[in-house]
Amino acid sequence: MSIMQSTAPPAAAVTEGGASRLSDVGRFRVPGPLPCDIDIALPADYRARRRARYPLLFVLDTGYLFGSVAEIARLMHSTDEVRPCIVAALRMPEAAKDVAALMRMLTTQLLPACTRRYRVEPGAVVVCDLDSRGRLTSELLRTDTSGIDHLLAADPRQLEFARHPGPASRSLLLVGTDSEHFVQCHEQARARLPQTVVRDFSFTALHGTALATPAVAFTLRTLFATGRAYGHQVVPLRRRPIVRLLETLRPIFARLQPRPATEPAGNPYRMSAPELDRDFEVFISLPAAARAGHACPLLIVLDANIEYSMVTETARRLARDGRIEELIVVGIGTPRIEGHAAFGFRRFEELFPPQGEDRFDDDLGRIMRSLYAMRGQRARERLGQGAAFYRFITRQLLPQLQRDLPVDSDALGIVGHSAAGTFVGYALCQPDNPFKRLLSISPGVGISDSWLMRCPLPAGGGDAALFVAIGDEERSNAFNIIAGIPDSEAFAARMQGVAGLRVQTCALPHQTHSSVFPAALPAGLDWLYPVTDRSAVVTT
Structure with missing residues (x-):
């Protein structure tokens, strides 16, 4: 089945960007003198947990960022390292030349619209300034941060602190490069915002453009960590008694497996x-x-x-x-x-090299045997x-x-x-x-x-x-x-x-x-x- 034509891929098979691949995403419009579109990515369990409330990551500038923020939030939650989050992203209107007015609109209309539509956890609203080098954060600090619990500024080279800043956020997170300017920025933040908890992290190997998504990962770990280590769920599955028990129960697990989902024809x-x-x-x-x-x-x-x-x-x-x-x-x-x-x-199956003479009796092999037994299958027959x-x-x-x-x-x-x-x-x-x-x-x-x-x-x-x-x-x-x-x-x-x-x-x-x-x-x-x-x- 061809997904491409002889000269150029059809529009249906070529994504405009990474975000177009994501599932469970939507968009809504906030009306007003300057109508704004908000992209939304919901956690995987949002519909199943009807009473649960979630932190909100609100991304101000979506120039090739919405998909990345949604993806890293979902990836880190899938490993049980951080809590699930709602990701919202503002599609900056081309006519938005009055940045101060737009930032006022953020606190008076855009964030309230999100909290009305979705189950947002009180005290867990994070506004992410990822692409303006701190200019939008400067404007927020200059005006009003009500409704914002945490502010993130990536590569804050142009971050300025007003002489009389507005109400302080609960915390300000700064992510930059290991430079003298970044150290000075952190010191100024602590001096000018005495009621704000200022946290910072510097990447020595990255430059400004590359800091956006790592900054979000740092924020997730700082604010919403579960305290659980990567892979903690599967490490016990290497124990031989557990492997033997699960392999004994394999026929029962096989009968309990749901039927594979079928997809309508036409997926380009x-x-x-x-x-x-x-x-x-x-x-x-x-x-x-x-x-x-x-x-x-x-x-x-x-x-x-x-x-x-x-x-x-x-x-x-x-x-x-x-x-x-x-x-x-x-x-x-x-x-x-x-x-x-x-x-x-x-x-596991497609990415593992051929197994050769591996007897599946090392720690990793026993974990794989346990995991596949719970699917009613044999790891030896599936991997490699x-x-x-x-x-x-x-x-x-x-x-x-x-x-x-x-x-x-x-x-x-x-x-x-x-x-x-x-x-x-x-x-x-x-x-x-x-x-x-x-x-x-x-x-x-x-x-x-x-x-x-x-x-x-x-x-x-x-x-x-x-x-x-x-x-x-x-x-x-x-x-x-x-x-x-x-x-x-x-x-x-x-x-x-x-x-x-x-x-x-x-x-x-x-x-x-x-x-x-x-x-x-x-x-x-x-x-x-x-x-x-x-x-x-x-x-x-």
Whole structure:
């Protein structure tokens, strides 16, 4: 089944941006002299928990940000690290030249409209100023912050504190780079806003444009952390008595499984993979250069269900500021109608390298046996389909993309996180690997009996680059240790021996397995796809 035509993808199969892929999103209009559209992304359990109230993240400036904020909030909640949140984003009207009036409208009309329509938790309204370098935060502090419990300003280089600021927010969160100016900004905030709790965090490896989504991850962890570590639910499943019990009950679990959901015909993103006997959803984001017919590098995004928006919007923002080349971004995901649980299990199957002689008796193998037993299945029969998934990408999807899109085939890229990061390493080590730009974030080096540390090294040749990143807090997390994620740097060191392969590693301080992705992504794209001549770039 083709998702593309011979000359250009049909409009129905090409996303305008990352947010168009998201489920459970909507939009409503707030009337008035200056009508405003508000985009809304609801938590996955919003409809099921009819009495629950949720924190509200209200994003002021939606230039390639709404999808990223919604995605990181959902990702970090799915790992049980933070509470679920409602995400709202203001589509700034083009006629909104009076910023002061618009900020007054925020507190008098826009935020009240959200709290009337949705179950917003009192005392948990966060206004996120992510793209103005602090100008909108300055205006809010200059006028009125009633109805706002927390303010976030990313890259606050233009943040100014009025001589007589308005009512203080409960807290002000500042996220910037490790610079003297940022330190001074924090000191001024504490001096000028004595009743406000000021929290700050600096990223040494990132520049201003790249700070937006990492700033939201910092805010979620600061304000709405659950106190539970990543993977805490599954670590007990490695115990042998639990494995034996669950495998004994497998036939009962099999009878209790719900019937697979069926989707009406006509999904323009759906693509069949006959060898795997399953379908994928394929999303395409074209930059302006590609729409004009110019050849652009193509970047494959694995785990599109949870990270396509972040990659698409980050790439657009970096290209907008002249830091990287314009990229065609293609996401591969599980059909959304199958649900989040099916996505989780399918990614294990499709992203794990072949299992070989693994007896499934190490900690990770026993966890997988327990998880699959609760689905009425055997892990040995399901895992290790990475070779077939690799053939789907390289022999079916990529050739079609190269026929139908203006692709620079000398700079094909692939990005993956966690198990998908493992698959990136698997692809690198294949004899026919077509990828020249590879970004592996927190790869599970222990997957498939540590396949990445046992496999033959690729022959190399040509100009290829591998970027490997890890979060510092992953080194001590129990499940991350079981999956071999702390061995990411050892894997990168092993790849240093490949001829013609440039390797870069990055360890980001104070980042968990989920929060590391939005921080490592821009650093990796910056290194893999740099614009060499920036003399003509003017950053506004």
